Structures are given as C-alpha cells and as structure tokens.
Amino acid sequence: MYIGIDVGGTYTDGVLIDDSKVIRSVKIETEDNLSISIQQVLAKLLLNRGNKNISRVVLSTTLITNMLAGVKKPPVGMLLLPGPGINPQSQDFCSDYILLKGAVDYRGRVIEEIDFGEVDSAVRHFLDKGITSLVVACKFSQRNPSLENRIEHYIKERYPQVDVAPSNRTSGLLNWIRRANGTAFTLFVKNDYNQFVQRFEETITEYDIGCPVYILKADGATLPLEIARQYPLESIFSGPAASTFGALATTQQDITGIMLDIGGTTTDIGLILNGIPLMAERGIYVNGYLVPVRALALSSLALGGDSAITHKNGQLVIAQRKGKGCYLGGNSITFTDILVYLEKSKLSSHPKIELALQEISKNIGKTAENIAEEILNQFIARIDEKIEEMFLRWEEEPAYRIFQIISGQETRPQTIICLGGPAQSIGSILAQKRSWEVIVPQHAEIANAIGAALAKTTLKMDVLIDTEQGRYSTNLPGLSGTLSARLLSLDEAKTFALEIFKGKCAEWKLVTAGKELEDIEIVYEEGFNIVRNWQTKGKIFQIGLQIKPGLVNLLNEGTDAIE
Amino acid sequence: MQLNKTGLIFFPAFDWSISPTHPEREERLLYTRDQIFEEGIPDSSYIREYKPRLAAKEDIRRVHFCVPDVEDQTTEAHLISAGSALKLGDALMKNEIANGFVMARPPGHHAMRVVHGNRGFCNTNNEAILVEYLRRKYGLKRIAIVDTDVHHGDGTQDIFYHDPDVLCISLHQDGRTIFPGTGFVHETGGPGAYLKNINIPLPPGTGDEGFLRVWREIIKPVLNKFDPQLIINSAGQDNHFTDPLASMRVSAQAYGKLTEELQPDIAVLEGGYAIETALPYVNLAILLALAKQDYSKVIEPQFTPAAVKQDEGITLYIDDLIRYWQDALSEDVPSKEDLFGEGKVYQRKKSIYYDTDGIRENQQETVQYCPNCPGLYQVSSTARDQVGQGNSIWGLSIPLFACDKCLEKGYKMWEQAIKEGKEQKTFAYYYLQDKKNDNYLKE
Known part of the structure; x- marks a missing residue:
C-alpha cells in the first residue's frame, strides 16, 4: 500500500492506495504547524487499519515555499x-x-589562484555585520570544485562559527548565478527544514512504518528523506507537481493535454506531452531569483475559487482572497459564488450571493447577471492568455541540435484536464470555445495526494567527460571528479557514465537492485574531438541519462467508493 | 514592448561538421556554450533567446543560383543557420527586440551568388539571405553590411556588387596574406553601385588600435553618409590575437568596443577558430555590447597589452590606408552612365576557387545599363573539380527594384535563353531570379 500526503496552503490531503485503488482519502484544513497536519492525516488514513503492508510514503509540502515567503534577501553572505x-x-x-x-x-x-588574505577580510566583513552563513561560488565550479572546496576548508578551520557552503554541492548546473542563489536560500532554510524532517521522521517512527519514506520534488521525482535533508530547496513547489502527476495517474499514462488546476487562491497551468509533464529544465524563480531546481514548467495565476470580486473606478476586478465565500455563509463574494450564481457549479446556492451581487450592482450600475457574466469572462480570458503563453513557451524552447529542429513542430494538445473545485466548469467553457476535449478525472479533488503517492522516483543526470583534462562533471550536486581510465570511445564513455549514474541511484534508493537497466535510459550522447594544431588531443563526451519520469502505478478505473 | 532586449539564437549545431577534425566542426561553439550558460546569459533580463527555424528554399533562391539545386548545396544545418538569421530579423522588425545576435554555424560570408560547392567553410550566405528576406517582407531598401571577419567577405561582396542599395564594407587581413586572396581597395562595386563596396585590407599584425581606427575613420563616416535603414554585422572573430588561421592582434575588448559603437541591428557569427581562447570571450563581449551591458571584465586569460600591440610600421601603413580612403571618398563620383562607358554594358570575367571542395569556377558577368534601375544581371559559369567534373550554368537576375521595362526585357531574355538552350545545350541548367516578383525558375 502507498501513502501520499500533500500539505497545501489551505488543505492537507492524504490518500491510501492499494492495488491501484484509492481505498481511503482524507482532506483537512492545514494547521499553522505543518507537522500537526501531517500527523492528523496519517492518523485518519491509518485509523482502525494499522500500518500493515505500507510499502511507500511520499510527502509533498509547502513548507519551503512558506519559509521563503517574503524573504527577498536571505541573511547570507556570498x-x-x-x-x-x-x-x-x-x-x-x-x-x-x-x-x-x-x-x-x-x-x-x-x-x-585564490588570495587567502582576501578570504579572511571577506569573512571578517560579514562577521562584523553579524552574518555567519556564507556561500562560496566560483564560475565553473562543477568542472573543477577545488577552489570552492579549498575556501570552504580554510573557513571551516579558522572560523568554526561560520556555516559555509560551496555552490558545487547545491547543483552542478551550468549557471553560477543560480547555483549561488540556490545555495544562499538553502543555507537560509536548512536548519528549520531539518527540524521539520526530524519531526516527520519521529511521526513515521511513532506509527512504526518501516518502509522507505520520500519527499516529493518540484519535478515530480522523489528523494529519500535522509537525502532530502541536504537539499531542502528541491521540495519547493512540489504541490503543482503532485497535482500534475495526479492528473496523469487518474487519466492515462500516455495522455497529452493541458493541466488546469484551480485552487482556492492560485491557478496552475501545465502541459503533459505523451504522459510526460513539460519541465523547466534549467530551474525556477524563488522570490524573483533564479535557482537551479528542476521543476515542472508551470504558468501560475493568483486567481482561484476564493478570489474576491470587487470593483474599482467602476470596473469589476477579481482580487485576492478576502475571506469565506457567500456560498459557505461567509461575507466575501468570491469567484466560486459567481459560478454558483450562474449555475455552473454543483454547489448549492446561498441567499448571500444574490445580496452581494445586488450591492455591486448598485455601485456600478450593471445587472447582477451582467456582473457575473463579466467576471466569468475575465477569469476565462486570463486563463486563456496563460495557456497561450504556455504553448509559446513549449514551442519556443531553445534547441541546440539539428534533430530537435527537424523533428519540429508538434500540434498543440486539444485536451484539458481539470483539477480542483472550479476547474470543471471553467475547463468546459474553455474547451467549448476552442473545441477541445475536457477530462475531469475521478478523485480530481485529491489528485495531488494521489500524484504524491504514485510519482515515480526519477533522476536526470547530464555528464560531461573531458578526456584531455582527465575530468568529469555532472549537473548533480557534488558529483564530479577525475577520470581513472582513458575513455577512447563513446561506448566506453557511456559505460562510465552509466556506472556513476547507477551509483547515485543506489545512494538515493531510486532503482531496484538488478533492475537498473530496465529503468535507465540514455537521453542523448555526443562525442567531440578536441583538435589542436590539426591533432586530436582528446575527446569531450556529453551524455544525458535518466530514469524515465512517470508513475509507479496507474489508478485502476472503477475504483471502490471512497470511505 | 521589450524594446531594450537583445535577441539571441544560439545554435551550435552539435551534430554537424564539415569533417571530424575540420575547424568547422561540432566542437567549435562548445566552450562558448559553456561560457554563456555558466554566466546565466539566457536568464538575463536583457536577453531574449529564440528557437532557430529552417529557412525555406525560396529564401535561398532569392540570393543564390545553387547548382544544380538548393538541396544539393545545403544541409539541414545550413537551412537552420540561415533560418536563425531570418527568425531574429522577424523579431527585430516586429519590435520584439532592439537588436540581435545570430550565434549559429555553419557560417556563410564566402558563399557567392553562384554556388557550385563549399568555399571558405560556407555554402549559403546567411547575411545576404537575411537582407533579401527583409527587403522582400518588410519593404526595406538601404541596408549596410559591415564584415569584421579576418577574411574578406567576398561572397557578400559578389552578391551585392551591383546593388546600389546595399553597402558592403569589409575590414580584413590583406588578401595577399590570407584566404580568399581578394578584398583590395580597387574592388569598389559595379558601375551601378560605385563605392557601395568598401574594402579595408589590413596588414598582418594589426592590433586593437588599428582595428578601431579604421572603423572610426573610414567605416563610420561612410555609414553615416549612406544612412542605412538597417546595419548587419558579419561578426567573424578571427581577427583575435590567438586565432590559428590568421595573424591579427585584436582582443575581445576591441570587438566589444566596435560593436558598442557600430550598434548593428543584427550581428551574425562568421568565422573564428580559436575556439577556446577567443570564441567564449569574443562572443560574450559582442553580446554584452549589443545589450548595452558592461563588457569591461571580459578579458581573455591569455590577454596582455603586448599581445594586442601593433608595430610602428603597421600604424604608419594604416595611416596611409585611412588617408587613401578619406581622399577616395571625398572625390566626386562620376555618373552611372559614364561609369558604364560607351557600350552601356559592364562585363567581368572571374575565376573563383572553392578551397573546401577543390572546385575551379570560371564565370562571366554582364550587367546592362538602365537609367531607371540597377539593370539586368546575367552570369554564365563553368565549374570543374579536381577530376574534371562539374556543371555549366547560365543565370539571369532581375533586381528587386527593377523598372518595368527591365522586368519585361528580363522575361524575354529568359524565354530566348531556354529556347536556345533546348536547341544548343550550351548550359546544363538555366536559372531565372526575379527578385521583383519573388519568382525563381530553373530549366
């Protein structure tokens, strides 16, 4: 049995999946203390059932997103x-x-060469300012981490009070700004994150669950809990990844479509192409800064079912959440209320909706019906615009090889997969407009937890091998080194790359021993001759390997009724 | 909208080479890739990266007579390299970007109007394809091409030699010392385009100082006078002090400075084969200068002031060269009629060597005088490779701004030529390039 838990901003969802069937699901409001929410969900999932046969627990959380909310400048020195x-x-x-x-x-x-005198004065400069967390970032440190590592050792020996981190151990991505920023954010959240992981481990122990426990990453891959401690940033934005994989699990494994997930306050739009979500390979923004975290390519809008309807200078505006919607007896007229009013929602109406609309009507001189229609159109137009942006992003993804350009333009998906409360009606309207197919998966409301439970453990590694320099480097944190053997052909290089990859997979518990070759695929392979003065001096190989992303299991149609 | 952005197409063609150890091989832009990605260039707010696309065959036919046809002279890589230029050209004309850098290979500036094979690592001329595309699609007229590759941009010169609306300026290492052996000051354009082709042959050993002086004292005034609607830079980087195929002493800083002052609308990568010591830095300096960013720290590890310093003798030689051009450009230009002379027909015989493919081409060009337009252009060309194989072709080009009379005359000549051709079989192929109506025929 698998357990998936997704701690979202508003709700915490959990599912228990057995034999491709959801046998229990839980939805509770998220507490300020996320650990408590996790405990409550686990308790409900395992109530009267116990921990028997649990083979996998995956957690997706907004913790890092919360911790970094509003942190424009982490108190870290670089x-x-x-x-x-x-x-x-x-x-x-x-x-x-x-x-x-x-x-x-x-x-x-x-x-x-390094000037250690400069290092000393830099460290003292930050210490004088009360900053004790330091990032060391050197351009091309993935190709040769020695300068970063030497500075790290130097500081550790002389300034034990300083928490120092070299950028090569955050990521090997070819982009030193992202590595530096990623390392700074990592240093900032590391301690609190570790405390959280500690508590989660305790909870797991409390329930005596002995199976592997994973944290969901932003790209839908998973990390074992003990490894995740080192890479807290990787779990940022895992919520949308959970939803997207949930959409996959509840439809078909090779589906092509637009994923539309409308939550309470935000809407995420993603693309799934033949069962593989479109990735932002190079990384994502955190508080306006780019970090080297591989994530799904998503377009997000600060719009959702709880968004408040107001007016400004006689114009109707969809604004931030102000409180509970009228349909729930609250005092804020929300987008969901509009859907209820227009009979585009299955939720039952409430007299407060009509009253609130009349109030706006008085102020701007439009009928309640016109107001509702206009808001609906606004909402759809903004989503439509984002979908277009998503398509362009996909179509304009830079390409550096001939075959990528020749294999060329695929047709745009014409299926929309709707998750979250208002998505179904919005999706249907959009689909009608563009003559698309609409899919509202079963369990759409807990797709995120299903996605967490079923997302496959994956890993992507880009290796660069330079036989003249006798070095190799990868995009993975801290994974680079010197070559012990001469690699003469692409085949030898591939064998070498595969060995490193298998090693990492074993360390991160990503593949079953003995089954590696079934799961690992080579994404690209290239050999370059290094020619100087008309002589070949060596070779550079670029090899990409991955465990194909996807699902552990697909949900079986005709699931039992949820308890 | 984003008027301040610099468009970038980075297309290293990691899966294309002339041969595995040829300078124009997969490795060429590998370290440039490393540098621009490690610097976070594609993330920068001032850069907008575009995906390359393929150029259409019509885009090639608008410029070249490919023998026997476009597909015989181009690989997918050539179409993508040219297509990359067109894509940024479109982005520029749509105001999505302020300027752009086509960092793509293979290069193109040695490809002439008639293409029998590969010369100087080029088959098709990316800049010329861009010029004709922009003029056709957006109605532009006056365009300047400034070629800063160390080799004479002889292909570009050949294509626009009779076009008064395209100003071609090439600064390069003196043709007596380097491929392709042309690019002298007396090659000033045909009688209908006199002084629309400017060559600045520099002595080997020219450094940053000389490089920037000829720009400021020759090229800049010519450009200002021409007042182009668009400036294209053939941004070859082999004037660099470490280039293995040339003997100049120019740094990334000087390339940056020239770009900053020239302000090209589109820069197109040409040659440059110091793939480690020059390209990562020169490409970066040019890109930053285009984006109006600080490039002062783009200093090659090998850089020393001595490496880019030119000898006294070179400075004196360049002084003379500048004086020569300043005098020549201040003289009165004779009338077009006078330049064509008594017969009102311009004829030129040329022998062209294709170094990469070992082909010798002999051709004869004829341009007819017309008071109202650039006039009809004819070429007959015979190519033979080392084993004596090759084709004889005849081509007729009707200029984009041809007058109606010349247009009508052109079609009559075409019909007569193919009729004669069928009877006498003088040439293997006949081509018509009607740029005015964008109509390209082959018989």
Whole structure:
C-alpha cells in the first residue's frame, strides 16, 4: 500500500492506495504547524487499519515555499569568484557579496589562484555585520570544485562559527548565478527544514512504518528523506507537481493535454506531452531569483475559487482572497459564488450571493447577471492568455541540435484536464470555445495526494567527460571528479557514465537492485574531438541519462467508493 | 514592448561538421556554450533567446543560383543557420527586440551568388539571405553590411556588387596574406553601385588600435553618409590575437568596443577558430555590447597589452590606408552612365576557387545599363573539380527594384535563353531570379 500526503496552503490531503485503488482519502484544513497536519492525516488514513503492508510514503509540502515567503534577501553572505566575463555587479544575486580572486575556466583549468588574505577580510566583513552563513561560488565550479572546496576548508578551520557552503554541492548546473542563489536560500532554510524532517521522521517512527519514506520534488521525482535533508530547496513547489502527476495517474499514462488546476487562491497551468509533464529544465524563480531546481514548467495565476470580486473606478476586478465565500455563509463574494450564481457549479446556492451581487450592482450600475457574466469572462480570458503563453513557451524552447529542429513542430494538445473545485466548469467553457476535449478525472479533488503517492522516483543526470583534462562533471550536486581510465570511445564513455549514474541511484534508493537497466535510459550522447594544431588531443563526451519520469502505478478505473 | 532586449539564437549545431577534425566542426561553439550558460546569459533580463527555424528554399533562391539545386548545396544545418538569421530579423522588425545576435554555424560570408560547392567553410550566405528576406517582407531598401571577419567577405561582396542599395564594407587581413586572396581597395562595386563596396585590407599584425581606427575613420563616416535603414554585422572573430588561421592582434575588448559603437541591428557569427581562447570571450563581449551591458571584465586569460600591440610600421601603413580612403571618398563620383562607358554594358570575367571542395569556377558577368534601375544581371559559369567534373550554368537576375521595362526585357531574355538552350545545350541548367516578383525558375 502507498501513502501520499500533500500539505497545501489551505488543505492537507492524504490518500491510501492499494492495488491501484484509492481505498481511503482524507482532506483537512492545514494547521499553522505543518507537522500537526501531517500527523492528523496519517492518523485518519491509518485509523482502525494499522500500518500493515505500507510499502511507500511520499510527502509533498509547502513548507519551503512558506519559509521563503517574503524573504527577498536571505541573511547570507556570498564570496564570489567570477573570473573573466560579465561584470557580476550587473547580475542578480540574492544576497550581499564580495568578489574574490581565483578563477576556473570552462575546461576546469585553474586560471587564477585564490588570495587567502582576501578570504579572511571577506569573512571578517560579514562577521562584523553579524552574518555567519556564507556561500562560496566560483564560475565553473562543477568542472573543477577545488577552489570552492579549498575556501570552504580554510573557513571551516579558522572560523568554526561560520556555516559555509560551496555552490558545487547545491547543483552542478551550468549557471553560477543560480547555483549561488540556490545555495544562499538553502543555507537560509536548512536548519528549520531539518527540524521539520526530524519531526516527520519521529511521526513515521511513532506509527512504526518501516518502509522507505520520500519527499516529493518540484519535478515530480522523489528523494529519500535522509537525502532530502541536504537539499531542502528541491521540495519547493512540489504541490503543482503532485497535482500534475495526479492528473496523469487518474487519466492515462500516455495522455497529452493541458493541466488546469484551480485552487482556492492560485491557478496552475501545465502541459503533459505523451504522459510526460513539460519541465523547466534549467530551474525556477524563488522570490524573483533564479535557482537551479528542476521543476515542472508551470504558468501560475493568483486567481482561484476564493478570489474576491470587487470593483474599482467602476470596473469589476477579481482580487485576492478576502475571506469565506457567500456560498459557505461567509461575507466575501468570491469567484466560486459567481459560478454558483450562474449555475455552473454543483454547489448549492446561498441567499448571500444574490445580496452581494445586488450591492455591486448598485455601485456600478450593471445587472447582477451582467456582473457575473463579466467576471466569468475575465477569469476565462486570463486563463486563456496563460495557456497561450504556455504553448509559446513549449514551442519556443531553445534547441541546440539539428534533430530537435527537424523533428519540429508538434500540434498543440486539444485536451484539458481539470483539477480542483472550479476547474470543471471553467475547463468546459474553455474547451467549448476552442473545441477541445475536457477530462475531469475521478478523485480530481485529491489528485495531488494521489500524484504524491504514485510519482515515480526519477533522476536526470547530464555528464560531461573531458578526456584531455582527465575530468568529469555532472549537473548533480557534488558529483564530479577525475577520470581513472582513458575513455577512447563513446561506448566506453557511456559505460562510465552509466556506472556513476547507477551509483547515485543506489545512494538515493531510486532503482531496484538488478533492475537498473530496465529503468535507465540514455537521453542523448555526443562525442567531440578536441583538435589542436590539426591533432586530436582528446575527446569531450556529453551524455544525458535518466530514469524515465512517470508513475509507479496507474489508478485502476472503477475504483471502490471512497470511505 | 521589450524594446531594450537583445535577441539571441544560439545554435551550435552539435551534430554537424564539415569533417571530424575540420575547424568547422561540432566542437567549435562548445566552450562558448559553456561560457554563456555558466554566466546565466539566457536568464538575463536583457536577453531574449529564440528557437532557430529552417529557412525555406525560396529564401535561398532569392540570393543564390545553387547548382544544380538548393538541396544539393545545403544541409539541414545550413537551412537552420540561415533560418536563425531570418527568425531574429522577424523579431527585430516586429519590435520584439532592439537588436540581435545570430550565434549559429555553419557560417556563410564566402558563399557567392553562384554556388557550385563549399568555399571558405560556407555554402549559403546567411547575411545576404537575411537582407533579401527583409527587403522582400518588410519593404526595406538601404541596408549596410559591415564584415569584421579576418577574411574578406567576398561572397557578400559578389552578391551585392551591383546593388546600389546595399553597402558592403569589409575590414580584413590583406588578401595577399590570407584566404580568399581578394578584398583590395580597387574592388569598389559595379558601375551601378560605385563605392557601395568598401574594402579595408589590413596588414598582418594589426592590433586593437588599428582595428578601431579604421572603423572610426573610414567605416563610420561612410555609414553615416549612406544612412542605412538597417546595419548587419558579419561578426567573424578571427581577427583575435590567438586565432590559428590568421595573424591579427585584436582582443575581445576591441570587438566589444566596435560593436558598442557600430550598434548593428543584427550581428551574425562568421568565422573564428580559436575556439577556446577567443570564441567564449569574443562572443560574450559582442553580446554584452549589443545589450548595452558592461563588457569591461571580459578579458581573455591569455590577454596582455603586448599581445594586442601593433608595430610602428603597421600604424604608419594604416595611416596611409585611412588617408587613401578619406581622399577616395571625398572625390566626386562620376555618373552611372559614364561609369558604364560607351557600350552601356559592364562585363567581368572571374575565376573563383572553392578551397573546401577543390572546385575551379570560371564565370562571366554582364550587367546592362538602365537609367531607371540597377539593370539586368546575367552570369554564365563553368565549374570543374579536381577530376574534371562539374556543371555549366547560365543565370539571369532581375533586381528587386527593377523598372518595368527591365522586368519585361528580363522575361524575354529568359524565354530566348531556354529556347536556345533546348536547341544548343550550351548550359546544363538555366536559372531565372526575379527578385521583383519573388519568382525563381530553373530549366
């Protein structure tokens, strides 16, 4: 049996899945203390049933999103080693920084040495300001982490009070700004996150659940709990990933469609192409800064069922949530109330809706019906615009190889998968407008928890092997090193890459021993001749490997009634 | 909307090469990729990255007589490289970007109007394809191409040699010392386009100082006078002090400075084969300069002031060259009628060598004088490779701004030519390039 828990901003959902069937689901309001919400959900899921046969628990949480809410500038200092290139002063680093000597080039060669005197004064500068968390970020540190690591050791030895982190251990992505920012945010949330993981582990122990426990990542992959401790940032925005994989689990494994998830306060729009969600490979924004977290490519709107309807200068406006909707007896007229009023929702009406609409009507001189129609049109227009943006993003994804351009333009999906309360009616209207097919999966309201329970553990690794320099590097945190053997052909390089990948998979408990080759696929493979003075000096290989993302299991149609 | 953005197409063609160890191979933009990605360039608020697209065959026929046809002279990589230029051209004309950099390979500036094979690593001319596309689609007229590759942009010169509305300026290492062996000051354009082709052959060893001086003292005034609607930069990077195929002493800083002052609307990557020591830095400097960003820290690890310093003798030589051009450009230009001379027909014989493919081409060009338009252009060309194989072709080009009389005359000539051709079989293929109506025929 699998357990999936998704802690969202408003609700915490949990499901228990057995033999491809949802056998129990729970939805409660999220408490301020997320650990309590998790405990409550677990208690309800396991009530009178016990922990027997639980083989997998996956948790998706908004914890990191909450912790970073409003943190424009984490109280972290950055020691930056830019080397030649863009003036770092024109780039977006999220914290204060000091520039240091020391540089590595694209081949991983050290082209300038560190000046440790500079390191000392930089550390003292931050200590004087009361900053004790420091990031060390050097351009091309994934190609050669030695400068970052030497500075880390130097600081650790001399300044034990300082918490220092080199950027190569956050990510190996080719983008030093993202690595630096990602490391700063990681340092900022690390301790609180670890406490949270600690409590979660205790809860799991309390229920005597002995199976592997995972944290859901933003790309829908999972990390074992003990590994997740080191990479707190990876769990940011896992909610939409949970929903998207839930959409997959509750439809078909090879579906192509637009995922529309309308929640209380936000709407997420994603694309699923032949069963694979579109990824933002290079990373995502956190508080306006780019970080190296692989995530689903999503367009989000601050609009949802709880969005309040108001007017400004005689114009109707869909604004932020102000409180409980009229349909629930509350005092805020919300978008859901509009749907109820227009009989586009299955929810039952409430006299307060009519009253609230009359109130607006008096103020702006339009009939209640016109107001409702106009709001609905506004809402749909904004979603429509975002869907278009999503399509363009997909179609305009940069491509660097001929085959990617030749294989060319696929047709746009014409299916919309609706999740969340108001999605069904909105989806139907959109679909009618564009003659699309609408799918409202069974369990649409708890698809997120289902997605968490069933998202496959996946991993993607880009390896670059430079036989002349005798080094390899990857996009994964801390995974780079020197070559012990001479790799002469692409086949040898592939074997080597596969070994590293398998090692990481074992460490992260991603594949079943003995079944590696069934799960691992090579996404791309390239060999470059390094030619100098008309002689081949070596080779550079670029190889991409992954465990195909997807689902552990598909939900079986005709599920039993939910208890 | 986003008027301040610089458009970028980065197309390294990691799956295309002339041959595995050829300078124009997969590895060429690998380290440039590393540098621009590691710097976070695609994330920058001032950059908008575009996906390349394929150019259409019509886009190629608008410029070239490909022998026997477009598909025989182009691979998918060529169509994508040209298509990348067109994509940024569209983005520019739609005001999505302020300017753009087509960082794509393969290059194109040695590809001439008639294409029998690959010369100087080029088959089709990306800049020329862009110029004709923009003029056709957006009604532009006056366009300037400034070629800053170390090799003479002979293909671009050939294509626009008789076009008074396209100003071609090439600065390069003197043709007596480097491929393609042309690009001298007396190649000034045909009689209908006199002084619309400016060559600035620089002595080997020219450094940052000379490079920037000829820009400021020759090119800039010519450009200002021409007042182009659009400036295209053939941004070859082999004037760099570390380039293995050339002997110049120019740094990334000087390339940045030139770009900053030239302000091209579209820069198109050409040559540059110091793939580690130059390209990552020069490409970055050009891109930052286009985006009006600080490029002062883009300093090559090998850079020293001595590496880019030119000898005294070179400075004196360049002084003379600048004086020569300043004098030549201040003289009165004779009338077009006078330049065509008594016979009112311009004829030129040319022998062209295709270094990559080992082809020798002999051609004869004829341009007819017309007081109202650039006049009809004819070419007959015979190519032979090392084993004596090759084609003889005849082509007729009706200019974009042809007058109605020339247009009508052109079609009559075409019909007569193919009729004769059927009887006498003088040429294997006959081509008509009607740029005015965007109509391209082959017999």
